[in-house]
Amino acid sequence: MSSPSVKKPGENNEFRYLDQQPQMPPELFDWEPVQPEGFKEKFVKKVKENPFVPIGCGATIIALTLGLVQFRKGQTRNSQLMMRFRVGAQAFTIGAVLVGVALQASKGVKRT
Numbered sequence: 001m002s003s004p005s006v007k008k009p010g011e012n013n014e015f016r017y018l019d020q021q022p023q024m025p026p027e028l029f030d031w032e033p034v035q036p037e038g039f040k041e042k043f044v045k046k047v048k049e050n051p052f053v054p055i056g057c058g059a060t061i062i063a064l065t066l067g068l069v070q071f072r073k074g075q076t077r078n079s080q081l082m083m084r085f086r087v088g089a090q091a092f093t094i095g096a097v098l099v100g101v102a103l104q105a106s107k108g109v110k111r112t
Helices: 039-049 053-075 074-112
Strands: none
Touching: 039 053, 053 074
């Protein structure tokens, strides 16, 4: 009769794969995870990239507010003038967005 074989630690262990550490691919050797940006950091970054969009939004809000105040007071001529200014400010904002998108696209093409 043969005696039951005694297994040594690490020999024929069915859970051996749990002890192995995952290895990082060589392409990612110096990679560091990116910290997620909060709303404030992202907003400041976008304003620095294209400052004309917030300026146009602010001008639109001011023109709309002043136009509504003038309308409430019954000064229709000034109200109409402010609403026309609002349309111009909206056009400026849309133009700024389009220029910003075009500049970002051209930067992306140069990287590749």
